[in-house]
Amino acid sequence: MRTKGLLTSLLLLAVLSIFAIVPKIAIAAPFFFPDMNPSFKKSEPPDWLRDGRGNDGYLTITSEVIPVNSCTQMSSQSFWGSDKTQLVLSVVTNGFKNKLDKVEIPIATFDGRDGGSQCASLSTTPTQVVSLANLSAYSIFNPGNLSLILNVKSSNDSNKDFIGSAKLLLGAAAIVATGGSAAAIGGVTTAVGTSAVSDTQSRANSLLQGMVDAKVPVSFNWAELRKGIEAVEISVYKTDQNVSGITDKQIAQLQKDSKADKQLLFTVKLEFQFFRTLFYPTVSNIDNLVERENLSPQFVLNHAIPGGSQNFMQLLNNASPSLLQKVSKAEGGDLSRACSTGFERLKSAGLDYVDSAIVMKAFLDEAKGDSSWLSNPVIVRACFSQAPAVQSYLEQIYGHSPIGKEGARAP
Structure with missing residues (x-):
């Protein structure tokens, strides 16, 4: 009996010893990382996009996360139980002069703290990471530095809620869904307030710094962008690593090693769409646009400003004495100054030259009572000569009119 009891005690001591050293053992856990070689999808661009020099259209970039399978094993199962994987995918944009430039925009999350080893899917929705950004002017000497950075952040620390703030921003984007499918995160500030988004962003950035971050930058300039980029696709993989001890150098080596033991989980697709005018996004050729579409003052001036709560009439006529009243009575230098105020407000709102022409024409129609002013070169010169494009x-x-003798053709 004593021998049996001694054996039992020794066995118990051995088991306890094993558990005592488990925290010191480097246990492999899922680690997620993007491919360092994004795939570019291109097509023949329309003439206006290929030949344009800037301020002649808009760009929207929408993210979509495409899984390899509908059921994905995100976490790993071991003798000691399931790991508690948390995963956040985000995109940072630079150079687009968008309201959310340089802001980390969550596009997908995964929370494996409950039932982590079970079949699961990402929490995601198509999201506009760049919303109607003006195609900026550029030159050979200043082509523009544009970049998209995909961050793939992961952690197995179940004691911290890494994805809480990220989910809040992801949900806020869904509030302003456009067309029933794409979430226009550019409108988040309108939906939930600028301060709320700023505070959430600060909290999220602070917390997400505690995750292991594997990233891939995608760089280009305005000239390259105009050559017909349709989409950029980035593969995201899973491998087993000691996440707590992995370094930036090891992450970079994993991303570059084509022979690494890895599993393709999903593809992040960043889709590019180009628009000539926000009033009719499907229109490419704007010659005599007025003959084909409704460009009445009522339609144009009541149109919402991109990413804002005001319409164009409210934007232009937001001070006293009203700009509408000034334009209706002004001539010569006074009209030039009044129109200058209008152009500045439209520029601040991010309008291109095409839509600035459409909005200012509608505004003068409203101020003057009709569009007969368009045939008066004196009025046209006074208002528009300061903005030749x-x-x-x-x-x-x-259409052609006396103003054709005063201005150059559009760039």
Whole structure:
């Protein structure tokens, strides 16, 4: 009996010893990382996009996460139980002069703290990471530095809620869903307030710094972007690593090693769409646009400003004495100054030259009572000569008139 009891005690001591050293053992856990070689999808661009020099259209970039399978094993199962994987995918944009430039935008999350080893899917929705950004002017000497950075952040620390703040931003984006499918995160500030988004972003950035971050940058310039980029696709893989001890150098080696033991989980697709005018996004050729579409003052001036709660009439007429009243009575230098105020407000709102021509024409129609002013070169010169590119698009859209002798063709 004593021998049996002694054996039992020794066995118990051995088991306890094993558990005592388990925390010191480097246990492999899932680690997620993006491929360092994104795939570019291209097509023949329309003439206006290929030949344009800037301020002639808009760009929207929408993210979509495409899984390899509908059921994905995100976490791993071991003798000691399931790991508690948390995963956050986010995109940071630079150079687009968008309201959310340089802001980390969550596009997908996964929470494996409950039933982590079970079949699961990401929490995600198509999200506009760049919303109607003006195609900026560029030159050979200043082509523009544009980049998209995909961050793939993961952790197995179940004591911290890494994805809480990220989910809040992801949900806020869904509030302003457009067309029933794409979440326009550019409108988050309108939906939940600028301060709320700023505070959430600060909390999220602080907390997400505690995750292991594997990233891939995608860089290009305005000239390259105009050559017909349709989409950028980035593969995201899973491998087993000692996440707590992995270094940035090891992450980079994993990303570059084509022979690494890894499993493809999903692809992040960043889709590019180009628009000539926000009033009719499907229109590519704006010659005599007015003959094909409704560009009445009522339609144009009541149109919502991109990413804002005001319409164009409210934007232009937001002070006293009203700009509408000034334009209705002004001539010569006074009209030039009044129109200058209008152009500045439209520029601040991010409008391109095409839409600036459409909005200012509608505003003058409203102020003057009708569009007969368009045939008066004195009025046209007084208002539009200070913005020759806008004046050129005015002629191109509304047809040739006496203003054709005063301005150059649109760039």
